Amino acid sequence: MTARNTLALTVAGLLLMAGPALAQPTEIRIGVALEPPTLDPTAGAAEAIDVVVYQNVFEGLVRIDQTGAVQPGLAKSWTISEDGLTYRFALNEGVTFHDGTAFDAEDVKFSFDRLLAEDSVNAQKALYAPISAVTVIDPMTVEFTLSRPDGLFLFNLGRGDAVIVAPESAANNGAEPIGTGPFAFIQWDRGSRVVLEQYGPYWGEAPALTRASFVFISDTATLTNALLAGDVDGTNNFAAEALAVFENNPQFKVLVGSTEGETILSTNNRKEPFTDLKVRQAMAHALDRQEIIEGATYGYGVPIGTHFAPHHPYYLDLTDTYPHDVEAAKTLLAEAGYTDGFSATLKLPPVAYARLSGQIIASQFAEVGIELELINMEWAQWLEDVFANKDFDLTIISHVEPFDIGIYANPDYYFGYDNAQVQALNETLNATTDEADRLALAQEIQTIIARDAVNGYLFELAQTGVWNAKLDGMWQNAPVEGVVLRDIYWVE
């Protein structure tokens, strides 16, 4: 009897504590899988940092919009010199940082001097190497001098790595970020959530949302439950395998869009037998892209035949360069002297698309006589083994940097592709600002690396967001990393 009474009391007690949580029409709670290590986008590569702060807390001179185009940001306009070496920016007036200090050209200079300094820990420092000087012309005008023309300069200014910070607060941005954006940082319950609130004195148009929290939920099943229960209002990129639950549910909308993630079967071009073009061509013929896309991305990936994003205007469809053809693959392997095939290792980082693609590719390669040993790795180990020490045969990874075809011009890069022609073309491309010329150059490089079968080109990762059906204004595509809150609103 005692036990039963106690139980009944316990249950009653628990029920009393229960109470419904009501969503406010100007608040949003977004579930995200990864918690950022810090909140300073200028001192780390983690995408999770940009997800929370990019364009919300911090702003750059320019900003990238949903289509990937460059729009005015803290700079309202700019002029570019004939030779493409001087950029003069006119800054917006009345801009303040969240701690009340005023923004002016000195902050711009400070931010870039910090980024380019000897002891800078900016993860993308190399992108800004062309900058040779930042000069304050007057408090509302700043001038950048480049050592060489850079076709991506404006785009790079719009990245999270190049946001403008204040000398008074820069050192603390990791724990307490202070920017100029429409949302100010309120609190970070570590391990749990980050809360932002609308910044009243914001210089631009006020956003519809007054408060936003990013809730960190790493487990897919748990995030599914949190969405279904209404404990979170959406997530910007949900695991493809979990989308079926939401697709036919009128309370939710599933947004499928593009990302900058070229997912490739990275191949160590320095190492036998991959130094042999015929071997790489055989591997390309052995791949059945559609099967991989179905199996590893539940059909959401977009096939690619080269290292370029399909939604980009410069993209060239080269998926037919080496169509899936087991016999052709076997013939090429025999010509290369591998009549009985060969064995190799495939090192896989801890992401679902890589682990799933790996298994499918192993079975596809087995058909042509290539025996793959799958090795699962953590990120830290992958970065050290594969990326830094180049100790690998094959790996699967999504390259998420926008317009990153330049990695094929760097023989020291981890996959070690060394082609003088591509290096020369890339140099010309970097120094060219004319759109038509840039397009021709970019497409020529795409074609060469596709024909050379440098890596196995698999698919472009999709962004698959799940949101409450009453929410609107979310970015469908992810041209840069971030969950931009400024346009999101509740539809009544």
Added chain:
Amino acid sequence: MGGGFHMTLFLVRRMAGFAATLFVAALVIFLLLDLLPGDPARFILGINATPEAVAALRTQMGLDAPAHERFLAWVGGMLVGDFGLSTTQRLPVAELIAERMAVTLPLSLIAMVVSVVVGLPIGILAAMRRGKATDTALMVLAQTGVAIPNFWFGMLLTLVFAVTLRWLPTGGFIPWDEDAGAAMRGMTLPGLALALPQASILARVMRTALVDVTEQDFIRTARAKGMTKSEAIWRHGVRNALLPVLTILGLQFAFLIAGTIIVENVFYLPGLGRLIFTAISERDLVLVRGATIVLVVVTTATMLVVDLAYAFVDPRLKGRDA
């Protein structure tokens, strides 16, 4: 040769053992983590970072010093309460651990209390009805409770009470000082999920211990003196059966502090388990080291307390040990 001498010797031996355990644990933790492949600086800066930037960060993090120097600095710092700075979060490790303890400690306590309140009465009831249908039913229930993984039970609770009924949140944690009621609501389902297997184990241990005790002479004497079976068990049995239960409770508490990671994941709670898990994958070795040593301290201290409690409850143990 008084009992006082024995007691002092016993305490000294136990404390020395405690200190030695901690030192060995610190050494093992440090060495194992140092062998782990992966560079924390590279992890933070990602694949596009220049070698100079990675080198600059390594220096900032203090990773340049040789291993023995870093070990001594770490142990020396801990002796004065300084656990160092987390490499990824750039915050004092002690502060990060304390934040997580505000979740893990109450959660473990709730699970303990629920498991005691539910488990012990069930065990006593089963022992009193030994061999009868009630006993069988309760023990089948307890066996099931032990067999069900707590994360699965947690997901079941979520589906029923959070997704379907919407009485409680699916997870997450609101800080105590912000809304204590909400914090308590957030702890309810994970607390229950954690308590179920513990309560089942306690029920089984309690029943077995009590059945053993009832076969002892003093119970027979009590019965002979005219007590009913229930009276005899209540007056004399339960107290004597608590000794093995105490041991299990100590083990369970240590387990709850360290072993809640899966349940923390299911309920996205910012507890110690998740902190360590994330820190390992981010190669935040300073944080992993600090958090692990705290767990070692909690576990060995709990065992020490149980040992001492034993010695006081059963004075024979002191003599035997010395």
